[in-house]
Amino acid sequence: MKGTTSFYLLTDTHLVSKSNWVDAPPINRRERGDQIALKASPEILDAFLAKIIADKDTDNVIFIGDNVNSGDIASHEDFRARLDRLKAAGKKVYVTTATHDYCSPNGEDECFQHDAVRYTETGTEPTAFLLRRDLAAFYNDYGPKQALSVDPESGSYTVQLGDGVRMILIIDNGNGRSHCGLFEEGMQWLADQIKDAKATGNFVMLAVHHPVISPWEVYRHLVEYELYGGYRELSELMCSEGVRVVFTGHTHVQNIRKYTDDAGRWFVDVSTTAAVSAKGQMRHVTVNADTGDCDIQSVGLETLPGIDTGGQSAYDYLYGLNFAGRVERFFPLLKTDFDRFLEETNGVLPAEKLRAHKTLAKLGLRTAAGLKLSFAAKLGKVWRSLTPQQKKAAKQTKLFDVLFTIFRHIYPGNAPYTPDTLEYTVLHALMQRLDRLVEKHKIEKVQKLIPPGSSLTEMGEDFLYNNRTGDDNAIRLNLNTTS
Numbered sequence: 162m163k164g165t166t167s168f169y170l171l172t173d174t175h176l177v178s179k180s181n182w183v184d185a186p187p188i189n190r191r192e193r194g195d196q197i198a199l200k201a202s203p204e205i206l207d208a209f210l211a212k213i214i215a216d217k218d219t220d221n222v223i224f225i226g227d228n229v230n231s232g233d234i235a236s237h238e239d240f241r242a243r244l245d246r247l248k249a250a251g252k253k254v255y256v257t258t259a260t261h262d263y264c265s266p267n268g269e270d271e272c273f274q275h276d277a278v279r280y281t282e283t284g285t286e287p288t289a290f291l292l293r294r295d296l297a298a299f300y301n302d303y304g305p306k307q308a309l310s311v312d313p314e315s316g317s318y319t320v321q322l323g324d325g326v327r328m329i330l331i332i333d334n335g336n337g338r339s340h341c342g343l344f345e346e347g348m349q350w351l352a353d354q355i356k357d358a359k360a361t362g363n364f365v366m367l368a369v370h371h372p373v374i375s376p377w378e379v380y381r382h383l384v385e386y387e388l389y390g391g392y393r394e395l396s397e398l399m400c401s402e403g404v405r406v407v408f409t410g411h412t413h414v415q416n417i418r419k420y421t422d423d424a425g426r427w428f429v430d431v432s433t434t435a436a437v438s439a440k441g442q443m444r445h446v447t448v449n450a451d452t453g454d455c456d457i458q459s460v461g462l463e464t465l466p467g468i469d470t471g472g473q474s475a476y477d478y479l480y481g482l483n484f485a486g487r488v489e490r491f492f493p494l495l496k497t498d499f500d501r502f503l504e505e506t507n508g509v510l511p512a513e514k515l516r517a518h519k520t521l522a523k524l525g526l527r528t529a530a531g532l533k534l535s536f537a538a539k540l541g542k543v544w545r546s547l548t549p550q551q552k553k554a555a556k557q558t559k560l561f562d563v564l565f566t567i568f569r570h571i572y573p574g575n576a577p578y579t580p581d582t583l584e585y586t587v588l589h590a591l592m593q594r595l596d597r598l599v600e601k602h603k604i605e606k607v608q609k610l611i612p613p614g615s616s617l618t619e620m621g622e623d624f625l626y627n628n629r630t631g632d633d634n635a636i637r638l639n640l641n642t643t644s
């Protein structure tokens with residue numbers, strides 16, 4: 162009997178050291194324009210750590226990149242101190258890195274971050290950062306040092322998580338503009354590692370920062386380079402070797418998607434939302450090493466110790482920090498105090514432009530804000546087929562409320578409107594009408610975004626309800642390579 166092995170997996174913790182900012186407009190503007198919490202990132206990470214440490218039955222913890230927000234040394238040191246804390250609590254900790262973990266002053270190493278900054282009262286000032294080549298040594302204790310095997314080119318490594326259970330942690334440093342993923346020798350190393358794990362009686366799983374399966378069709382067509390670079394080759398390898406699961410991050414989207422090839426071979430990409438998202442989650446995974454049964458669950462935070470949320474839940478507080486949350490929160494001001502609306506959403510909406518065309522902007526935004534779902538139903542030519550009850554509801558439902566609800570589910574997953582809802586009926590019909598219009602008028606700019614054989618309707622469905630595995634937060638599968 163080999164028993165069970167468990168681990169927690171976190172991604173995109175985007176830690177920002179407290180020493181990197183003073184509470185003033187520059188950091189606040191930066192945070193507003195983002196989609197994750199920056200100032201509260203240490204408290205959020207600590208809250209996750211507290212849960213992990215309290216769980217005496219789970220002794221492995223894995224982080225898969227974008228551990229810090231902008232590659233600066235202060236944040237890396239704060240992050241590593243937390244790894245030390247986990248280790249002191251008896252946990253085995255494994256870390257990989259990604260593009261937010263380093264800077265490249267000359268634009269080399271596929272990195273947007275040329276330098277790291279500290280946010281002052283009035284602006285920013287440069288601060289010390291790590292280069293990509295510094296990372297392996299910095300995290301050696303929490304990576305290669307514990308490995309069964311290390312790929313010399315990428316630094317990817319294999320670890321024994323427990324009796325009969327191995328994890329291969331792939332480092333795909335690169336942002337996909339010219340490279341993201343393993344080169345030929347790295348792929349050979351990976352294939353050998355999978356074979357070795359199987360030959361020695363282990364179940365094997367993979368983890369890599371960039372997604373192998375796109376969370377949504379539209380993502381693949383707009384930003385395919387954001388996927389793990391060799392995703393087709395890796396998918397083929399997983400299918401042919403029967404590797405059942407890869408854990409990914411980067412998109413900040415909670416998403417579980419199954420890929421099945423033409424021969425019926427399959428694997429699942431478990432993409433985990435950023436730990437510092439409004440609805441940040443970590444995965445908790447248990448593998449029965451005798452049967453291969455693998456149970457994947459999600460764990461979030463209900464409270465944020467150390468943060469004054471003003472009586473709000475952790476989610477409401479964090480959601481309100483960033484662009485969508487801010488627009489939603491201050492939306493009522495559109496009617497009563499347009500100037501304050503612009504002020505509060507500055508850094509999110511183009512306040513200067515809107516101010517320059519104030520009358521038009523005010524009218525346009527107010528009109529849009531007042532639109533009801535019935536308007537969309539008429540536009541989608543589905544109004545007549547609605548029941549009187551549905552018509553009544555459509556007249557009472559604000560279109561923006563529906564759109565905000567959809568947006569609230571983009572990162573946490575499990576989109577809200579299943580096919581039996583009025584919202585689905587109306588929006589689905591509207592998208593179908595748009596498809597017809599795009600086709601009829603040959604609107605090339607839109608047509609370019611639609612993959613062959615697909616449609617706006619099909620792509621939009623991803624955002625209406627979970628048309629994938631049924632639940633983005635949990636799945637049970639069996640890791641047997643032949644099942």
Ligand SMILES: [Fe+2]
Pocket residue numbers: 173175227261411412413435
């Ligand atoms: Fe990230």
Ligand SMILES: [Fe+2]
Pocket residue numbers: 227259260261370410411412
């Ligand atoms: Fe990333």
